[in-house]
Amino acid sequence: MRLFYLLFLSLLFAVAAIADPQYEEHLHLEPLPQGLLLASFNFKSNATLQSFEQQHFKYIPRSLGQILQHARTKELHLRFSSGRWDAESWGARPWDGTKEGGTGVEVWAWIEADTGEEASLRWITLNHALSGLFCASLNFIDSTRTTRPVHTYEPVGDHSNNSLSSLHLLHGTLPREVVCTENLTPFLKLLPCKGKAGISSLLNGHKLFDASWQSMSIDVRPVCPESSSGCIVEVEQTVDMVLDIERSKRPHDNPIPRPAPADQLICDTSKPYSSSEACFPMDMSNTQSWSLSDVFGRPIKGSCLANDIRGNRSESVCIRVPYEHQVFSSLGSVERKDPSSCHRCYILPEYDAFEMALPQQESQAVLPRPSPPLFASRSFTGHGQERGGVQSLLTNPSPNSAVSFTYFETLPWFMKPYLHTLKAQIAAFPSQSQEEIIKSIYYRPALDRQRGTQLELQISVPPASTVRLTYDFEKAILRYTEYPPDANRGFDIAPAVIRLYPDPANPFSKAVYLRTTSLLLSLPTPDFSMPYNVIILTSTVIALAFGSIYNLLVRRFVGADEVESFSLAKVKARIKGRFAVIKDRISMKKEKKTQ
Numbered sequence: 001m002r003l004f005y006l007l008f009l010s011l012l013f014a015v016a017a018i019a020d021p022q023y024e025e026h027l028h029l030e031p032l033p034q035g036l037l038l039a040s041f042n043f044k045s046n047a048t049l050q051s052f053e054q055q056h057f058k059y060i061p062r063s064l065g066q067i068l069q070h071a072r073t074k075e076l077h078l079r080f081s082s083g084r085w086d087a088e089s090w091g092a093r094p095w096d097g098t099k100e101g102g103t104g105v106e107v108w109a110w111i112e113a114d115t116g117e118e119a120s121l122r123w124i125t126l127n128h129a130l131s132g133l134f135c136a137s138l139n140f141i142d143s144t145r146t147t148r149p150v151h152t153y154e155p156v157g158d159h160s161n162n163s164l165s166s167l168h169l170l171h172g173t174l175p176r177e178v179v180c181t182e183n184l185t186p187f188l189k190l191l192p193c194k195g196k197a198g199i200s201s202l203l204n205g206h207k208l209f210d211a212s213w214q215s216m217s218i219d220v221r222p223v224c225p226e227s228s229s230g231c232i233v234e235v236e237q238t239v240d241m242v243l244d245i246e247r248s249k250r251p252h253d254n255p256i257p258r259p260a261p262a263d264q265l266i267c268d269t270s271k272p273y274s275s276s277e278a279c280f281p282m283d284m285s286n287t288q289s290w291s292l293s294d295v296f297g298r299p300i301k302g303s304c305l306a307n308d309i310r311g312n313r314s315e316s317v318c319i320r321v322p323y324e325h326q327v328f329s330s331l332g333s334v335e336r337k338d339p340s341s342c343h344r345c346y347i348l349p350e351y352d353a354f355e356m357a358l359p360q361q362e363s364q365a366v367l368p369r370p371s372p373p374l375f376a377s378r379s380f381t382g383h384g385q386e387r388g389g390v391q392s393l394l395t396n397p398s399p400n401s402a403v404s405f406t407y408f409e410t411l412p413w414f415m416k417p418y419l420h421t422l423k424a425q426i427a428a429f430p431s432q433s434q435e436e437i438i439k440s441i442y443y444r445p446a447l448d449r450q451r452g453t454q455l456e457l458q459i460s461v462p463p464a465s466t467v468r469l470t471y472d473f474e475k476a477i478l479r480y481t482e483y484p485p486d487a488n489r490g491f492d493i494a495p496a497v498i499r500l501y502p503d504p505a506n507p508f509s510k511a512v513y514l515r516t517t518s519l520l521l522s523l524p525t526p527d528f529s530m531p532y533n534v535i536i537l538t539s540t541v542i543a544l545a546f547g548s549i550y551n552l553l554v555r556r557f558v559g560a561d562e563v564e565s566f567s568l569a570k571v572k573a574r575i576k577g578r579f580a581v582i583k584d585r586i587s588m589k590k591e592k593k594t595q
Contacts (some may be wrong), residue, residue, distance in 0.1 A: 022046050023059040023192055025304060027199040029319040032090050033366055035246055035288060036212065037295060040094050041199055041239040043191055049222060052233040060235050061190040063133055068220060071126035074167060075110040075157045076220040078130065080179045080187075083213030083242075084517055090242065091369030097513035098156075099217040099238045102495035104179070104518070105136055108171040110155055112163070119168035120146070127172065135182040141172035144413055147454045150442050152408040152499050154511075157221030158231065173410060175492035175518045176484075179216070181205035187216055190237065191304075198304025198348070199316055202296040203239060207248060211241040249294045291357035299330075300354040315345035317356065322367060330355045342367055374403055374461070378496055378516040385475065385524040390417075392469040392496065392516070396461040404439075404460045407469070408497040411453040413446040414476035415493065415521060421472040426465050436460075437467055448476070475523050487528065493519040 028040040045059035057065055068076060079101020085093055093100055109126060113119035123146065131138035149171050159167065184205050188195035195203055208214055217238045224231040250257065268282040292299050303316065315336060319327060320343050329335060332349035348354045374396060381389035396403045411417060424437040437459055444454035461467050484491075498514040 023305060024314065025199050025316060027202075027317045028094075029317070030369075031321060031366055032242065032369075034089065035244065036090070037243045037245050037290070038090070038094065039202075039239075039241050039243060039295075041203065043200070043237040044234065045192065046223070046232045046234040049231040049233055059192050060233065064190060064218075064220070064235070065233075067126065067129040067133065071122045071129065072112040073109050073122075073126055073220075074112055074159065074163065074222065075155055076126075076218070077108050077156075078134075078218040079106040080104075080134075080136070080177075080183050080216040081106070081214070082179045082209070083211065085213050085242075087372045087375060092372045093514070094240050095238070096510060097515070098511070099219075099240065100215050100513065100515060101217065102173060102175060102497070102515045102518065104173065104175040104177040104492070104494075105138060106171075106173045106494075107138065107141070108149075108153055108169065110159075110167040110169055112166050113168055114166065116168060119170065123170045123172075134186050137174060137177055138172075141174060143451050144449065145174070145410075145452065146170055146172045147410050147444075147452065149408060149454070149456065151406045151456050151458065152497055155221075156219070157234075158224040159222065171410070173494040175494045179214075180209060183216065184208060187218075187237065187239075190218075190235075193304040197301050199300055200304065201301040202292065202298065204297050207243065207296055208239070208241055210247065211243050214239070214241040243295055245288060245290050245295060248296075249290065287361045289358060289360040292355055300348060302351045302353065303348040314347065316348045317354070318343050318345040319356070320344075320367060321358070325361050326359055328357045328359070371397055372514070373398065373500055373512060374405065374498065374514060376496070376498055376514050376516050378519065380519055380521070381470070382472070385522070387472060387474050388521075389421075389470060389472045390519075393466060394459065394461055394469065394498075395466040396463060399464045402460055402462050403500060404458070405498050405500040407455075407457040407459050408499070409453075409455045410494045411446070411455070411473075412491065412493070413448055413450070413452050414478060414491075414523065415453070415473050416446060416476060417453060417455070417471050417473040419443055419471070421470075423468075423470050424459065425468050426462065427468055428465060475521075477524060480526055480528070483525065483528075487525045490520040490522045493521050 023043075023045045025044070026042045028038075028042075030038045032038050047056070047058065047060050052060065052065060053069075055062070055066070055069075067073075079099075081101045081103055083103075085100070087093070107127070107130070109123070111119045111122050111126070113122055120143070124142070127138040127141045130136070148169060153169060153171065155164070155167070184203065188200060188203060191198075191200050193200060195201060215238075217236075219234075219236045219238075221234055221236075222231050223234045246257075262279075265279050266282045267279040271280045300317070320341070321327065323337075323339055323342055327344055329346055330349070330353065332352050333354055334347040336345045336347075337343075338345070346354070346356070374394060376392065376394050378390065378392045381391050392407070394407075419441075422438075422441075424434050426432050426437070439458040439460060441458075442454070442456040444451075446453040457469075459467065459469075495515045495518050498516075500512040500514070502511055503509040
């Protein structure tokens with residue numbers, strides 16, 4: 001009996017360990033220069049690999065899990081982004097750029113398949129399913145928008161050597177896609193609290209899509225911890241945004257900015273022309289007061305999964321401000337300070353709303369952010385509708401060490417680059433050989449209406465130098481049915497992806513990702529009003545021809561000599577005859593009445 005009881009307890013604990021997924025969420029706030037605020041939302045949910053394969057979903061959304069299982073997707077990365085990250089003013093990207101995507105929609109995944117054709121079919125199935133789940137146009141990612149990167153991406157999850165041999169990496173972009181509330185709503189529904197409680201209650205579409213820069217990401221990967229014997233499936237959702245505090249504080253009923261009254265202005269007396277009659281307002285953008293309700297429109301509605309004994313009520317909200325700044329929080333929250341990193345973290349109350357406010361500070365100091373290891377920009381060169389060029393400026397700000405990275409571009413099939421025109425020059429030393437800058441080239445040419453161009457370069461930039469990368473291309477002529485409705489606007493070209501290699505001397509360093517802005521390509525555009533003009537002209541000609549032929553066929557033509565001569569006497573006689581008939585009728589009616 002005792003043995004049976006021990007076996008029952010061990011089985012119970014094993015089942016509890018299998019069906020015990022974890023969930024945690026974290027919000028990081030950090031003021032930026034020019035009165036901006038960086039807000040990073042992070043949500044993690046995981047389940048054991050065995051429960052995931054058996055479709056025992058709790059914190060991992062069932063809708064997403066079944067799609068991945070049906071398409072045999074072992075690792076997925078999905079990005080929705082808009083705006084531009086100002087690296088010169090804001091510093092390094094959050095999460096080292098690993099949670100960031102290019103403008104529009106970007107997706108890449110590792111799919112299990114025996115052949116490349118089978119992987120392509122499952123890739124199409126995956127995109128069609130994700131398109132319906134996230135209300136996006138992912139179903140338009142076809143073979144012309146799909147590439148297979150070689151050096152740019154590596155699996156983030158833990159995969160065995162046997163499974164890696166059957167995994168195929170596919171990458172697709174939609175730079176034209178507009179990210180809106182239709183994408184945010186299904187994103188929130190994947191969370192356990194559906195945006196009703198926890199830090200996800202701050203995510204408001206009006207605030208998120210009014211940001212200067214925003215990015216939403218979903219990452220699904222297998223993780224095999226060293227401390228555990230089993231593997232887990234981890235789903236990580238991230239939302240990063242840069243908000244303008246002053247613009248976010250404006251009321252919805254009166255969003256137009258208005259100048260402050262004269263008695264509320266704070267004058268900058270350091271200006272030489274400052275006087276009692278002329279006041280130059282002082283820039284108080286870095287010291288203005290704000291709260292969660294001012295910036296996001298609402299406080300945090302309690303803690304997510306407060307009633308769940310397995311819920312992790314750790315530090316959910318952290319803010320990075322100078323140690324001397326004042327920060328006020330609601331009653332019931334627990335504050336923890338870290339003087340070394342200037343972080344203040346808070347444990348949310350279980351059921352009460354959490355509010356955090358920063359009053360106006362006397363000091364305008366803003367904590368410096370780490371500088372990015374590389375500055376990158378890309379633009380078009382040349383003129384005309386037949387040919388053009390692309391120029392990329394890659395700047396290494398480090399004065400001591402060189403930077404090595406992979407430069408990856410995806411070009412549409414109608415933008416045909418000339419590989420022999422590819423040049424890489426250092427701005428200060430234009431005579432330096434190209435082989436010292438470009439270490440290797442992977443080039444996959446395009447096929448008309450079948451696939452795009454794939455270009456991967458391994459580049460090394462010397463310390464404190466700027467590399468100018470250029471090449472020429474030719475524009476193809478499209479069919480009139482291949483143009484979008486707003487053809488004169490142009491075609492969006494996907495941003496370039498840059499992957500900086502980890503430092504071999506530092507075992508804890510990781511890869512850093514950068515993305516340039518998207519480009520707008522102008523192609524030779526036909527006059528789409530011509531069909532309308534042709535239809536009108538053709539209709540007019542047909543109407544004239546048909547009318548003339550119809551008259552010839554139907555009308556009876558009589559010669560002039562066959563017509564009787566005109567006589568005035570005959571006309572007068574006919575008129576008198578008509579009047580006589582009318583007079584006789586009237587007289588007959590009178591006689592009938594008298595009778």
